[in-house]
Amino acid sequence: MSIDVGGHLKAVRMMYGLSQRELAKRAGVTNGTISLIEQNRVSPSVSSLKKVLDGVPMSLADFFTLDLQESPQVFYARDELADIGDRDVQLRLVAAKRTHRAMTIMHERYRPKADTGADMLSHKGEEGGIILTGHIELTVGGQSRVLGPGDAYYFTSAVPHRFRNVGDEACEIVSASTPPTF
Amino acid sequence: MSIDVGGHLKAVRMMYGLSQRELAKRAGVTNGTISLIEQNRVSPSVSSLKKVLDGVPMSLADFFTLDLQESPQVFYARDELADIGDRDVQLRLVAAKRTHRAMTIMHERYRPKADTGADMLSHKGEEGGIILTGHIELTVGGQSRVLGPGDAYYFTSAVPHRFRNVGDEACEIVSASTPPTF
């Protein structure tokens, strides 16, 4: 029994945010069973392991195939975001270290007068965001608008766009873009 | 217990040409265990299934991943080989219908004077074979040689090559080439 079925199951269960009892209920077994399995104090029969995995749900093949390679970080404390901005525009990336991301999520902070300029590289994909504080003038193609707290935007990145802080206080935005640009 | 673990195990065991007792001995379990599992009269614990598979050997992941989809034909009677040759060069393929082959194995028969010509398409990969009967002149790159029964050859297919039956009797060859050319 070289394989750590118990730890493996626990990891899977955690990954789905389930408690032992909750998983047990879904799987039609008792919570004690899950507990004993996770502690490797018993080696479940294939049928009961299948029952348990059906509660996830996950196939036996997936269960044994999953390499469980150090699951990527899920939660990031404020100071764990990667800071890549300059003086006027501060960009703080979520999951920066993650290699295969489908998108980039950032916390952006524009100082007063900060301006990305109109000659930005216009990449393919889409991007959007929500303004948290301050006011920013967003120009997308021919349209221009000043957005304040709670306002949001979404456009295809191919269209030339420009961010400019027209207020006298810092402007904070949470944005997402795909494909990842950083 | 929707999955047919028993039949699956039996198929794997057969695939390796093992008897229940033999597998049991290698795995360190009793033959009865194997029998009961194969009949699905018990659902083995993961640990014991692992022990059994260690006797093959095969990993749990492989065991559950294996789709066992109607295992492809293994034995081909003489007249079950696909015949694709012309009048002078008869080619009889092994496992012709099999879609995902790693190589092509053929029984080739060259009539006297048969000649593949020197201008063959030289494909990537490697090929080799053994002469069964007759004599054939094989030219590979600058080298040329007459091979008789029992002789063999092996070369990288990228080099231009030519087969020519220089004897007065038919020449038979069993060859293999990778990647499959037919």
Add this chain to the structure above:
DNA sequence: CCAAGGCGTTTAGAATAATAGACAACCTTC
């Protein structure tokens, strides 16, 4: 024909796993 040895199967008993329920520890909420 019988004996020897292979095969898969079966059965009683020993070993192991699953259940139901209790337990302590930890939160909230009052």
Add this chain to the structure above:
DNA sequence: GAAGGTTGTCTATTATTCTAAACGCCTTGG
């Protein structure tokens, strides 16, 4: 701090699986 909820763990009993040793069947070789 007490009540009620969660969490994971543990124990006695029940249920299942594994072993050891037999069984019947077939093939092989004297």
